Amino acid sequence: MKDRFGRDIKSLRISVNCECNLRCFYCHKEGHKSSERYLTPEDFEKIVKTAMKFGIEKVKISGGEPLLREDIVEIVRRIKNLGIKDLSLTTNGTLLKDLAYELKEAGLDRINISLFSLNKERFGKFIGGNLDDVIEGIRIATKLFYPVKINYVVTTVNIDEFNEMLKFCKEVKAILQVIELIPTTEPLKKFYYSINTLEEKIKERANKVFVRKFQNRKKYFLDGLEVEFVKPMDNTEFCANCSRIRVTHDGHLKPCLLRDDNLIDIYNALKKNEDLEKYFLECIYRREPYFRKK
Numbered sequence: 001m002k003d004r005f006g007r008d009i010k011s012l013r014i015s016v017n018c019e020c021n022l023r024c025f026y027c028h029k030e031g032h033k034s035s036e037r038y039l040t041p042e043d044f045e046k047i048v049k050t051a052m053k054f055g056i057e058k059v060k061i062s063g064g065e066p067l068l069r070e071d072i073v074e075i076v077r078r079i080k081n082l083g084i085k086d087l088s089l090t091t092n093g094t095l096l097k098d099l100a101y102e103l104k105e106a107g108l109d110r111i112n113i114s115l116f117s118l119n120k121e122r123f124g125k126f127i128g129g130n131l132d133d134v135i136e137g138i139r140i141a142t143k144l145f146y147p148v149k150i151n152y153v154v155t156t157v158n159i160d161e162f163n164e165m166l167k168f169c170k171e172v173k174a175i176l177q178v179i180e181l182i183p184t185t186e187p188l189k190k191f192y193y194s195i196n197t198l199e200e201k202i203k204e205r206a207n208k209v210f211v212r213k214f215q216n217r218k219k220y221f222l223d224g225l226e227v228e229f230v231k232p233m234d235n236t237e238f239c240a241n242c243s244r245i246r247v248t249h250d251g252h253l254k255p256c257l258l259r260d261d262n263l264i265d266i267y268n269a270l271k272k273n274e275d276l277e278k279y280f281l282e283c284i285y286r287r288e289p290y291f292r293k294k
């Protein structure tokens with residue numbers, strides 16, 4: 001299925017909650033306000049079932065911090081049991097050491113873990129929480145899942161750790177995902193650091209480059225290491241190749257991360273056990289590339 005801009009619909013990104021046990025200063029909260037309303041594992045199952053009718057085979061679970069939900073393993077199991085081929089989860093990693101085995105057993109295919117800094121003090125100051133827990137979570141995850149991606153959001157605060165991040169990812173055998181900061185508020189703008197210079201450096205060292213169809217992302221292969229660049233800002237090619245639909249924890253279909261004015265409320269439809277197809281069609285209709293050529 002394609003939207004009005006000829007973009008395929010391939011993946012569903014489900015935010016299962018809005019709470020988090022960390023406080024990253026750059027958090028964009030998946031572009032949605034918090035709310036007291038929460039979907040149940042059965043609700044997510046119904047949503048994914050409908051999404052599959054539209055050809056969606058990839059599901060990403062996110063939050064807030066998804067591992068704070070007590071029923072996260074059940075959510076994973078129910079979605080995987082529907083036959084989703086690529087089921088992944090993005091986490092801050094703090095609770096992973098206690099949950100990694102159960103998630104694997106429930107059918108999770110792969111995992112992305114945020115890592116702002118390898119410096120304990122800096123991690124505590126800008127992110128909160130305990131870096132050691134995250135590192136332990138990463139080490140366990142890399143033994144159970146493939147691939148594990150390390151999400152390194154680049155800012156003026158942690159740009160000096162780029163080489164250390166490369167070294168760390170090589171050591172633990174994870175993919176380094178270098179992510180451009182999305183400055184969603186005015187004060188965040190001063191932390192923005194363009195990742196183009198980092199990409200140039202990696203390009204020089206790479207043996208092979210691969211361009212992912214999804215968001216036109218480039219992946220570089222170095223000796224024993226993969227590095228992917230995520231550059232959403234003002235990037236018309238990124239949005240032109242966006243194939244995601246989002247679901248919020250409180251039961252909205254969301255056509256775009258950066259917009260909060262075109263959501264579709266499906267909460268009552270879920271509770272009444274209505275067919276969800278027409279809501280998906282409406283969501284696909286409302287999809288527009290956020291950054292596009294004028």
Ligand SMILES: Nc1nc2c(ncn2[C@@H]2O[C@H](COP(=O)(O)OP(=O)(O)OP(=O)(O)O)[C@@H](O)[C@H]2O)c(=O)[nH]1
Nearest residue numbers: 060062088090112151177179182230232242244257
């Ligand atoms: N603008 C925009 N940014 C996105 C979108 N999806 C992901 N991102 C950015 O990419 C970062 C990492 O996202 P992840 O949750 O790790 O997932 P992903 O890298 O998109 O997905 P996979 O590579 O398939 O695992 C997010 O924090 C965002 O900054 C999107 O749809 N739009």
Ligand code: SF4
Nearest residue numbers: 020022024027064092
């Ligand atoms: S870990 Fe993720 S959800 Fe939590 S504060 Fe950081 S960016 Fe936001």
Ligand code: SF4
Nearest residue numbers: 239242256257289290
């Ligand atoms: S259209 Fe662009 S900004 Fe919106 S979700 Fe897709 S990639 Fe992100």
